[in-house]
Amino acid sequence: MEWRWSWVWELLPQFIDATGKTLLAAGGGYLIAVVLGLVLTLAQRTPWRPVTVVVRELVEFIRSTPLLLQVFFVFYVGPQFGINLSPWTSGLIAIGVHYAAYLSEVYRGGIENVPKGQWEAATAINMSTVQTYRRLIIPQALPPAIAGMGNYLVGIFKDTPMLSVIGVAELMHTANSVGALSYRYLEPYTMVGVLFLAISLPTAFFIARFEKWVRRKMGM
Amino acid sequence: MSYIEFLQDYGGRMVDGSLITLVQFVLATVVSVLVALTFGLMRLASNPAVKGFATVYVEIFRGTSLLVQLFWIFFVLPLFGITMDKFTAGFIAVGLNMGAYGAELVRGAILAVPKGQWEAAKAINMTPAQRMRRIILPQALVIMLPPWGNLVIEILKGTALVALISVTDLMFQARQINISTFLSVQTFGTALIIYYVFARFCVTPFMRAVERRMAFKIGRA
């Protein structure tokens, strides 16, 4: 089978357009995940035990079941109750919630990494809980969390192809339709792979640089 | 239709699917471990060609999506004369992908073994192979087991993608049942619970037990 460059060039505009949608899905999903993840973390730190236990188990549940299945669940369950969610909405919810569970673990790790003595020192100078989080805990928990947050940013990007199954017209979806029309899969699937590499490798590189920069800046 | 009736009608197919998922999971894990060990050790080789090849492998498989790799292996590789049936392509793709992540765990764990251990092994005149096999790998194994516990769950979840090349696993069965019944909550809900129970109450406790056993074996418990 021969590689057809002319066809690649022909497809390229369509693929670049789809890359934009992929990035949009990843970005939107990540935004949900970053915020919801924080909620899940803080909920696990409330003194009210039933809440912490339930949220903890919910996080485990989300983390130990396949995203693909969660995508189907969110997309198909609505209509059963008369709620119709668009592929985009369901996709963003599914991927956002999935990664919120992962990010909540990253935040938790970061917070637990802060030595106990810091909390005690905060009490000793009579800081409120909010002050303690804002002035001491989060600044110290953030640098070690950046690596994990960055990994999941790349992770969410690489998981967006799963949204193709419910018809979100991102890269994988585009490649599937092009392939199905022409019965040629070599170029479309290879292009998807290359585009993913072209984005995820530099992103991972810059995240690593950024992490180093933050650590240096915070004197760690 | 009550949930009991639903289970009576479709439970059998769910069980069939679960068994396929189980087999895919076990085979993909075996492939992952082999890939991880091979490429993890190659990443530490002093020969730049060996090291470079392993690095390219790891970066490609970690830099693109499992779904893309699965489709590439199943739809594109046959064009180069490498044809696998869908079942094989499924666990091979998952194993190659997760193995790349595992390779980084292997590499990191080996590097985490204190330098003094290499030196002590050299001081009793061991060959490089003996040092690795007798001294470094056993200690690295204990270091890498906890993160492998997470990776194994990722492998299980990764196997759900093989449904998209029509391997009749749990994910596939759920989708088929959903198409014919439109009982989405029951079908997908049941499938979610099966994955959850298997991951949380079978795989994770098993990995923890292995961790404890290994830690005990190397005398750290």
Place this chain on the structure above:
Amino acid sequence: MTTEDMSQYPLRLEGDNIPMVRFANVRKSYGALTVLDHLNLDIDMGEMVTIIGPSGSGKTTVLRMLMTLETINGGVIYVDGEPLTHMEKNGVLVPANPAHIRRIRSKIGMCFQHFNLFPHMTALQNCMEGPVQVLGMSKKEAEERSLELLDMVGMADKANQYPSRLSGGQQQRVAIARALAMRPKVMLFDEVTSALDPEVIGEVTNVIRKLVDAHSLTMLMVTHQMGFARDISDRVCFFHSGVIAEQGSPAELFGNPQNERTKQFLNAVLESN
């Protein structure tokens, strides 16, 4: 190393009184930093030589080069008459290949500051590992010999304990037994008491004393224990800035140091004690 004229070095040391270890013009640097500058040092068979000096003077590097844990940038190290760092090829010395290094290295044993016991093996297994895996000895024979050595260092009753269950002093004694199990001709002790609590230093130094009394081992030791060095050594070398500033018998070096640096160092150390 490539610019050095290797013909100045003999292919092997011959004669009646060859040293067990010879450093000939040995140089070691890390980038621009010279750690050892043309080190020339002979250690005779059965001799106990102690190296003292301020930190960063290159004393540990001497031991690590001899154990081949560090490569050298110039000169040749001989062990038991044969070159360690080099081998003969067409009548000249060339850098040694791994097989040659392993053959010569088998004559050397080493104990480390942080013991470096294998944590996944019991004390006995630590001692048996080298004899069984490297020397190809039968398990039974290796076990007998290891138990003998563990008994010698006073650790026979802990033979089946893992290192994590042993104190620092106990671990170091096992490490000595492990090194001796390989039947080395030269033993290296690299600050073996530095990581120990003061009250257990004695149990390790006593074992080394025993070795000096009982064996014909050649020993090279780096230590901060001046009293111990004085008691036990045949010769003491004072290292400063990568060279041997002064050497002599313990009585000479501690009793009547000639070099200004030696005096300063000894004063500083003795004051702090």
